[in-house]
Each structure stands twice: as C-alpha cells, then as structure tokens.
Amino acid sequence: MSLESTANAATTALPRFGIKDTRRATVLAFLAWTFAVYDYILFGTLLPEMSKTFGWDASKASFVSTLVSVGTAVVALAIGPVVDWIGRRRGMILTVAGTAVSSAASAATPGIGFLVGIRALSGLGLSEQAVNATYLNEIYAVTEDEKIKKRRGLVYSLVQGGWPLGVLIAVAFVAVFLPLVGWRGCFLLAFFPAVIIALLCRKLKESPQFELELTLRKMRKQGQVAEADAMAASYGLVKQESGGLVAIFQGKALRNTLVLGLAWIVNWFGIQVFSVLGTTVLTEGKGVSFTGSLLMLIVINAVGYLGYIFHGWAGDRFGRRNVIAVGWLLSGILFSLTLTVAHGTFAVVVLYSFGMFFLIGPYAALLFYMGECYETQCRATGTAFLNALSQPGAIVAGVIVTSMLASGHTWGSAALIVGALGTFLSGVLMFAARTAETLKG
Template structure:
C-alpha cells in the first residue's frame, strides 16, 4: 500500500474521497515519549555488553584477539535476528512489533547474566538483535503517526522531534557507562545485566496502551479483503483513500521502483559506517583503554561526557535535516566525524584533547542517525516500510562483523589498538559519508 497526499497526484487518478483517521495530540506525544525510553533501554542493553567486555574478558581470561573474535561472532548472530524482525512487523503490526523488540531487550539482559563460556555468550547476546531492531520499528511507527497527527507542532518539525527519540542512543550509552561505574564494584558484571531487565519490562508493559498506526490498520483491512477474494471491494477502498492496491511482498517491494536505489545505497552506507560505530561507540572503552592508555575507571567517566555531547549531535542533525535536507546532512556529518576521530587517534595528547576530539567525533558520527532513521522511513511505502528500515538496519551487523574481523587480524599481526581504530573506524566513517551522496532525495511520508 502506498500512502499519498490528500489531493490529486497529477497522474490522472481520481483524488481520494476519504482520509485516514487523525491521531490526537496526547496520543502522539505519548507514543513519542514511550518510543524514546524504549530506545534508551534497548541501546543500554546493547552497549552494556561492549562497555563490560574488558571486565568479562578479564574474568574469563580471554586475550584481546579472542575478545574481538567473540564480539565478531555476536555481531553475526545479531544480524540474523535483526533481518527477521522487519517482515514480522510488516505482518503483525507496528504496535505488536514494538512490544516484541523491547521484550527482547529484557530477555537478552537477563540471560546474559548467566554466561558460563564464550559459546553461551555468543548465543544469548545474538538475542540483542531483537532490541537493536527497536530503532527501525520506532522510525516506521513514528513516521506513520506523525503523518496523520493533529499535533501541528510535531508535524512541522517531525525530523527535529524524531531526533530527540533517536537521541536515546547516546543517552542509553551514557546510562550504561554510568551504571557500570557505580554498580560494577557492588554487584559485579552479572548483576549489571540482571538489573538491566527491569526498565525494559516496564516499557514493554506501557507499550500495550499504544494504538496501531492508521496506515497499517488500512493495510490490514485490505489484506483481509484480498484473503476473502473480495478484490474489487479492496480496490474501491484503496481508491477511496488514494492508495494503490496490490498484494504485497515486502522483501521484494524494497527492491522495486524508486525504492531499489536507496535500499542498496543506504545498506552500503550503514555497512561502512558501522566500522566507526563498532569501534568508537560499542567498543569505546576499549579504544580509550588500549588505544589511548586511559584507565578503565577513567574511561567510563570520559565515555559519559563523550556521549552527553553525542546527544546534542542528534538534536542538531534532526534540526538541520528538516532545513537542509537529510541526505546531505548525514553525508557531511559522517565525513567530518572521520576526520575528527583520525585527529584524536594521531595528534591528540592529554585528557582534554582526547575528550574534545572524541566528543566532536561522536557528535558527527551518531548524530546523523536521527536524520537517517527518519529518512529511511520516508523511502518506503506502508506495505514494506518496516521491512525496508529493518533490512538496512541489519547491515549494521555485517559492518560490525567486518570491522571486528579486520581488527582481530590487525591485533594478531602485532598492530596497536590505536592503529586498528584509525584504519577501521576513522577511515570507514569517512568513506560512509561519500557513499551517502549516491542516495536519492525523497519526499516526506504523507497521511
């Protein structure tokens, strides 16, 4: 189903005679707030593992190379899980998908606490892919809600508002670092994971009160009519709302027509950019401890400051994307981030210089994702929006796998962590910005 504007499209088709139901101001803001906290705690669980990896490795006696290899295997398992969530959400609905993803976060945290060996850890951390899919489900749901909201303040600034939601990444990362710094000495790394389950459970329960998006409700009605062989009735209903009516195959739809180019380009951009995410965000404490010789306790405190600055990057890029175009804002941000991280790794000496350059690098590395996730939702129709965003999102994990494999090989050959971070993280981030210029500009989702 393709959502169009509420006026004639200019292609000779009759204008729609009915509008999708509007979503009230209170319901819109409630959905926004819940989506923010759900993403915060999904990221919290995901980053908690990377933050605690040095501690886990120490307790199990793993070398740097083995820890990097384990992280790579986890990325592979995560990719498989992420790829399956999108089609499921396009089939079951946005609301059920949002409950599923945050529930997956709670399960992943709980079972990680029982880790007994590397194989077990790889298996249970792969479940974190359910929580990582949160951002794709959020962007799908909020794209559709904002398109039909009665809240004009949000509708006019949807990119900026979504940046506040997507800003849950640095907030979740910050909380993970702060949580470890405060509670690791008291409850150990297992206790840190166990305690992380409770916020996710609360969010999962709160999501039961959300409504389904009107776009998906219409898609469900059309599917039901087709299933009953009432195709002519389905065609008339679709025409009433000004949408195209055809049976959907979401995984094929994202490679058809105007969607194909952005599916390919954005997948490649995510793949390459996650070289930087894996190195500087997921394994940030390792970069500081091994690459810049910062103590583990100090690295946690510095990482809190770095991610606080990173949150401001989300707000800035959401605001700039509304005004300057999301594609260009993403591309220039990532290119600048690569340069800043390269300077941090090569010329920065002393805490102030390292934190300043690391913070600004993170500002322009993770900040553009507030524009990227909303941009992705605008690239696809209702029938395949969750599949498209999840498919692209899944390419983050092959990127993390490749980054981990290259780092493992470099460390095994005698390279320093700083050299590996420069070649894999900084250069990868820079290249991802150039890739973004091949993407098509898109219109906003219509109600």
C-alpha cells in the same frame, strides 16, 4: 500484492491520530530505544571485565564480539517482515521484551557458546529503532498535533537521541554498580526497566496506515478483492506487484536500498569501533584507565546527544541526505585527529566528543529519512533491513580488527584504519542517495 502511494488525490483521508496518543507514543518510543541501547552497549562496555573473568586476550575478545554481531544480524534481519505482518504496536512490545530477556540471560552466561546465542537476542533491541522509525513516521503524518507535525524531524531526533543517552546511562551504571555487583549484576539490573517499558507499550494505539492495511488484507482473504481495490484507490493507493523484501528492491526504493545499505555497513565500522567498543579504544588505543574511560564516555555521549538534536533540526532545514553525508565526513576527520595528534585528557575528550557528535547525530535524520523511502506495506521491512545491515558492518569491522591485532597492529592503528576511514567513506557514499524531493516525485 501490496500497495503504494500515487500522485492521484485521495478521496478518503486516513483517521487522525490524537495529540495525547501521539505524545504517549513519542515518549514510549524514546524510552524503548534508550533502554534497548542500554542493553546493547552494556556488552561492549563490560567486555574488558568479561575478558578478565574468562581469560580472553584482546584478539579473543574481538573475536567473541564478532560472533555476537553475527547472531545479532540474523535476529535483526528477521524483524522487519514480522513487524510488517503483526503491526507496529506489537513490534514495539516484541523488541523491548527481547531486550529484557537478553539482559537477564547474559547475567547467567557460563562461557562463549551460551553468550553468543543469548546476545543474539540483542538484535531485537537493536531493531527497536527501525520499529520506531516506521511507527513514528506513520503517526506523525496523520497526527492532530500540529507542533510535532511541523517539526517531526526535530522531534524524532529527540527520540533517536536515546542512543547516546542509552550509552551514557550504561556507562554511568557500570561505573557505579560494577564494584558492587560485578558485570553479571549489571546485566541483571538492566532487565527491570525493559520489562516495565514493554508493559507500558501495551497502551499504544496502532497506526492508521497499518490498520488500513489489515482491513484490506482481511477483505482480500474473504474474497472481496474488487471492494478492497476500490477502498485502496479511495485512499490514493494502487497495487504493487510484490511486497516485503522484493518491494524494497524495486522502483523508486531500489536506489536508496542499495546506497543506504552500503552506507550503513561501512558507517558501522565507526560505530562498532568508537561507540560499542569505546572503552577498549580508550584503554588500549589511548592508554586511558578503565575507570577513566567510563568517565570520558559519559562526557562524550552527553555531547553526542546534542548531535542528535542538531542533526534533527538541520535535516528539516537543509535536507536529511546532505546533513547525514557532511556529518559523517567530519566525524571521520575528527576521529583520525583523536587517534593521531591528540595527547592528554582534554584533547582526547574534545576531539572524541565531536567525532561522536557527527558520527551518531546524523542517525536522527537517517532513521526518519529511511521511513520516507518506503511505502506502508514494506516500510518496516525496508527500515529493518537497512538497520540489520549494521551487523554485517560490525562483523566485517570485527574480522578486520581481529586480524590486525593478531598480526601485531595496535588498537590505535586498527581503530584509525577501520573506524575513522570507514566513517569518512560512509559520508561519501551518502551523496549517491536520492533526496527527499526526488523520492516524492
């Protein structure tokens, strides 16, 4: 059995998490996510260059990307239950270490089979945001740092902003080093920052919520069931009939698991097309040179980072669900305009930038909102499960795009139908999720 919060007043408070430890955790979470994204995006950014090496056409490259998404999904889905078992601190170390291995091994890939297998490990890095959401949600709830506690949505947006910064660094890195070391060298150089961050994560403290969970597990294992029940009750917790994956499909969690899961899948149509495969959209869909696409993406993702800050602030002020929904609706419209009416560098960069602003920015509110949807015992499982559904979205998007390209459609029309429309529909779906107020009820 697992535990869930009740409305009853607790007689015992969880230990407070110190200011220094809170800020260390925040900085390391930001760095871990930034360089996890860095590795994840390197593959999509370098795909045109890898295609030249292996002789892939546009359809074959899209197929390879889809296979990588399948492997990534399998790994990402397994992480949640693991982190709910081993803890948030060890989960951070595991995911960043996986990023390092993924980067180094990708540099040595001889072809499709090895590449698909090793890039599946990027699912560990992709899961970093789910671990972050779980860990920071818990420590911000009990931190002694009142400044962070009062503005935790905004602060988390700075952490989650590691996505556009990771993309920006990856793109800038490729622009500088690709002519010098080739695409294999770019992957190899990405290994080093991930290793350093994994070592630094060893200095993190576990969250008080998970430490309590470990204590209760130990007591129950030793046969002290009544004592464990009494201790849990003193913290305002009661037994659930089930935990893990089963728990996220029960009670108050069920509706948001279903709605957010579907929204994640559909929104990743847009993420896969416009963020992961951004260089391909710009080169094939808008006729931009590869070098020009890299420079454009640096500007686009710099604007995207501002989107995280804005949506983190707006989520605290206007409610996270509504901010997410409206952002994705606007993003779908802006990307449609980019692909249909935008001509010339200025128009493409402006519309694409604001499309990215409203596509990725809402994730600052979404990841923290997801942490609020679940109890301690299944929080990592819930957030990681939803996070892993990004990959089915990437897979479906890849299958549709691949089939459209194979049947004669252009990249521009495929991006419009799959990416822009999918982003808009995900915004519509978000209005069916429960608000934070009803989650607490």
